[in-house]
Amino acid sequence: xxxxxxxxxxxxxxxxxxxxxxxxxxxxxxxxxxxxxxxxxxxxxxxxxxxxxxxxxxxxxxxxxxxxxxxxxxxxxxxxxxxxxxxxxxxxxxxxxxxxxxxxxxxxxxxxxxxxxxxxxxxxxxxxxxxxxxxxxxxxxxxxxxxxxxxxxxxxxxxxxxxxxxxxxxxxxxxxxxxxxxxxxxxxxxxxxxxxxxxxxxxxxxxxxxxxxxxxxxxxxxxxxxxxxxxxxxxxxxxxxxxxxxxxxxxxxxxxxxxxxxxxxxxxxxxxxxxxxxxxxxxxxxxxxxxxxxxxxxxxxxxxxxxxxxxxxxxxxxxxxxxxxxxxxxxxxxxxxxxxxxxxxxxxxxxxxxxxxxxxxxxxxxxxxxxxxxxxxxxxxxxxxxxxxxxxxxxx
Amino acid sequence: xxxxxxxxxxxxxxxxxxxxxxxxxxxxxxxxxxxxxxxxxxxxxxxxxxxxxxxxxxxxxxxxxxxxxxxxxxxxxxxxxxxxxxxxxxxxxxxxxxxxxxxxxxxxxxxxxxxxxxxxxxxxxxxxxxxxxxxxxxxxxxxxxxxxxxxxxxxxxxxxxxxxxxxxxxxxxxxxxxxxxxxxxxxxxxxxxxxxxxxxxxxxxxxxxxxxxxxxxxxxxxxxxxxxxxxxxxxxxxxxxxxxxxxxxxxxxxxxxxxxxxxxxxxxxxxxxxxxxxxxxxxxxxxxxxxxxxxxxxxxxxxxxxxxxxxxxxxxxxxxxxxxxxxxxxxxxxxxxxxxxxxxxxxxxxxxxxxxxxxxxxxxxxxxxxxxxxxxxxxxxxxxxxxxxxxxxxxx
Numbered sequence: 001x002x003x004x005x006x007x008x009x010x011x012x013x014x015x016x017x018x019x020x021x022x023x024x025x026x027x028x029x030x031x032x033x034x035x036x037x038x039x040x041x042x043x044x045x046x047x048x049x050x051x052x053x054x055x056x057x058x059x060x061x062x063x064x065x066x067x068x069x070x071x072x073x074x075x076x077x078x079x080x081x082x083x084x085x086x087x088x089x090x091x092x093x094x095x096x097x098x099x100x101x102x103x104x105x106x107x108x109x110x111x112x113x114x115x116x117x118x119x120x121x122x123x124x125x126x127x128x129x130x131x132x133x134x135x136x137x138x139x140x141x142x143x144x145x146x147x148x149x150x151x152x153x154x155x156x157x158x159x160x161x162x163x164x165x166x167x168x169x170x171x172x173x174x175x176x177x178x179x180x181x182x183x184x185x186x187x188x189x190x191x192x193x194x195x196x197x198x199x200x201x202x203x204x205x206x207x208x209x210x211x212x213x214x215x216x217x218x219x220x221x222x223x224x225x226x227x228x229x230x231x232x233x234x235x236x237x238x239x240x241x242x243x244x245x246x247x248x249x250x251x252x253x254x255x256x257x258x259x260x261x262x263x264x265x266x267x268x269x270x271x272x273x274x275x276x277x278x279x280x281x282x283x284x285x286x287x288x289x290x291x292x293x294x295x296x297x298x299x300x301x302x303x304x305x306x307x308x309x310x311x312x313x314x315x316x317x318x319x320x321x322x323x324x325x326x327x328x329x330x331x332x333x334x335x336x337x338x339x340x341x342x343x344x345x346x347x348x349x350x351x352x353x354x355x356x357x358x359x360x361x362x363x364x365x366x367x368x369x370x371x372x373x374x375x376x377x378x379x380x381x382x383x384x385x386x387x388x389x390x391x392x393x394x395x396x
Numbered sequence: 397x398x399x400x401x402x403x404x405x406x407x408x409x410x411x412x413x414x415x416x417x418x419x420x421x422x423x424x425x426x427x428x429x430x431x432x433x434x435x436x437x438x439x440x441x442x443x444x445x446x447x448x449x450x451x452x453x454x455x456x457x458x459x460x461x462x463x464x465x466x467x468x469x470x471x472x473x474x475x476x477x478x479x480x481x482x483x484x485x486x487x488x489x490x491x492x493x494x495x496x497x498x499x500x501x502x503x504x505x506x507x508x509x510x511x512x513x514x515x516x517x518x519x520x521x522x523x524x525x526x527x528x529x530x531x532x533x534x535x536x537x538x539x540x541x542x543x544x545x546x547x548x549x550x551x552x553x554x555x556x557x558x559x560x561x562x563x564x565x566x567x568x569x570x571x572x573x574x575x576x577x578x579x580x581x582x583x584x585x586x587x588x589x590x591x592x593x594x595x596x597x598x599x600x601x602x603x604x605x606x607x608x609x610x611x612x613x614x615x616x617x618x619x620x621x622x623x624x625x626x627x628x629x630x631x632x633x634x635x636x637x638x639x640x641x642x643x644x645x646x647x648x649x650x651x652x653x654x655x656x657x658x659x660x661x662x663x664x665x666x667x668x669x670x671x672x673x674x675x676x677x678x679x680x681x682x683x684x685x686x687x688x689x690x691x692x693x694x695x696x697x698x699x700x701x702x703x704x705x706x707x708x709x710x711x712x713x714x715x716x717x718x719x720x721x722x723x724x725x726x727x728x729x730x731x732x733x734x735x736x737x738x739x740x741x742x743x744x745x746x747x748x749x750x751x752x753x754x755x756x757x758x759x760x761x762x763x764x765x766x767x768x769x770x771x772x773x774x775x776x777x778x779x780x781x782x783x784x785x786x787x788x789x790x791x792x
Contacts, residue, residue: 001647003596006509008506008510042456047451047455048451048452051451055447056444060440063438064637065430099666102659102662110402110531111402111405112402114404117402132660134660135656200399241461242457242458242459242667243666260527261531263498264498264502264531265499265528265531266495266498266640267496267524267640268640271638273668273669
C-alpha cells in the first residue's frame, strides 16, 4: 500500500539537526552539531537517590495514570520558582507541564493557529520550533536578527503587513542558533508591539539560567501586565533532556485549552519524570548547581572561542554569547556554505549549516552553528583546528 | 488579552473521561469511571531494581537526548516480541516508540489526514482516540458494533459512500468501551475491505494480552500481506501507564514520516522510561506476569459480573468481555441516560455515559461503561449494589 500523506507533513522535512545528530553518532566524527547539554552537568548521584526514594515511597503515584495538567505540587513549585527568580507569572497565570519544550510549542500552535496562519520568528531560529510550526501548515514570517536581538522596526513592519500572524516566537536569551541576547530596550518594544497589534509573544527560555557573562536581562513576561506572553521553560538544559519535562506559564484560560490539546496528544507527561523534577526543585541547591553548570559552559565556551581566535581565518565573524550552548560563525558573503559544511564533515567535523535555521532552506545564509557544551575539551581543540585549517584554505 | 483559538481545538471538548477522572479523585466517590490498570498489577519491586540498575550502569544514556525513533535495542526487542507472540510484523515493517498509544494515534492522524478528512470508527469507541481525531479537524464516521465486533456490511457501506476516509480505527480485542472482541471472520473481512477500498486499518491493541477467558484471535496485522495495517501496542496496561511508553509497528516508509512528525512533537519518548520497558521485555518472565494480571482481572470481573447479576434490574443488558478492563451496560431504549449517571454520582458512584464514546455527544445512547480493574473488591460490591438499587428504582 502507498500511504497518501497529509499536506502538512509533506511540508516538513526531517530536521537537519536530528539527521546530522544521527550521522554524528559515528564516534569518529567530532560533533559540534548537537544541542545537548554537557553530560558532566547531570546530577547523576542525586537523580539516582531521588528516583530510588520516589519508587520506594510513592510507587503507585509514579506508575499509575496522572493528570493532564501535570503533577500539582510540581506545578505549584514551578510557579513559585518563576515568581521568585524571574518575577514571571501572576495570579492570572497557570502552569502546564509538557513533554519537553517542543511539545509546549506543538500545543500552542495546535491551539492558536489554523492552517495557513502565520508565525513570526527570528531569522535564524531554532529549527525544531520552525518544523513544529510547519507541521501545522503555518507560514513562517522571518525577521532578521541583530547583535542585540530581533530588528524591531522590521518586526513592526511585519506585524503591519501580515494580519494573519498568530504569535511571535522569540528566544530572548542566548538564542538558538545565534547565541544573541535581546536587549532590555528591545524586550520592552516587543511587548509594546505585542499589545498594539494584539499578537501574543511566545517567549522560549530554555537556556536563560545558563548565563556565564554579563548581566541578566528581565524576561519579557516579567514586564507583561496584559496577559500577552506565553512563557516556555524546560528542565532539559538544567537537569536532563532525556527526562523530557518542560512547562508553560500562561494565562489560565489558555492553559485549559492547552490541556485539552495535551489530552489528545500524550494524555500526560510521564509522572516518574515529573517527580524527579519536583525533587530537583525542592531538595537541591538549584543556584549552586546552576553556578557549576555555568562555570563548566564558560570554560568550554572560552576554550572554543580561544581556539577559533588562534585558528580561524580572520574573514570569519563569530558571535560572543553570554551563556547558553552555541556559537554562530559567519563566512564572507558569497561563500558556498554547503560546500564548506560538506568539506568539514569529510574531514571529520560536523557543524549545522545556517540554512537549516532559516524560514526557507532556500534562504541565503553563510553562517553555521557550533555547539561547545557536548564535545570533550580535547575534541573542541582538535575540531576547531580542522575547521580553522579549512577556513584558511577557502578564505585566505 | 483574549486569545483567538484555532478551529480545530474549538472542535474538541475536554474529554468526559478525564473530567470524570478528576471528579472521581474525590476519595469518597466509588469510581467505575477510570481506565486504569490495577495498581496491584505493577511489578513495583522489579521496576525499582531495573531503574536502579539503569541509573547505575548507563546514567548518561538514560538522561541525555536520544533518537526520535526510540531506543534501538527496545525497537528490535519489540519487533521480535510481536513476531514470536502474535506473528505481527514483517521485514517491510519497522517500530516507532511513542509517548503512550495516544501519541501513536496523534502522529498517524497528523501524517495521514488533512483537515476535513474522515476517520472511520467503531461506534461506540475510545473517547481519547475520537478526541485526537477531532483535534485535527477530522470528521468521524461511526459504524455500529455488534456482539462479535463491527457491523461489516455497514462498514463496507460507509467505505463506499465516504471517499475521504483516510483510515479505519479499530480496537479488535476487548474493545473500549464495549468490551467486545472482533471475530476471526470479521477480521478477515475487514482486511479484505481495507485492500478493496485502499483504506488502511489502525489496529489498536492495548488490552490484547489481558485475556482471561476464551481463545486468542489472531491480530488483523498478522494476516496482512499488503502493508495496509498500522498496529499500535502499549506498555500502559501490562507494565505501567505512568511511564507513557507505547509503539507503532507499521511499514517502513510510513515510520520515517511518523518520525518526522514525532520530532515536531516531543523529539523523543523519555529514554529512562524506554530503558525500563526494555528490561521488562528482556529480563522478566512476561508470560508469568501476564498470567498473574489476567487472573487478577478475571477475579475482579467475576466479582463485578456476579454482583450485577445479583443486584441489577433484569432490564439492563450487560456484555461479557473475555478480557480487558471494561463492562458495558445498556439500559432499555428511551431511558434518560444522563439522569441515570447524575443520580449515580449523587449516590457516590461514577460511571461513564455512553454518549462520551459516540461520534457526536448528541448521538443517542442508553449505555454506560464500568471499569473493574481499578476499584477494590469491597468497593466493587458496594458500588454495584448502589447502581443496582438505582436500576431497580428506575426500571422495575
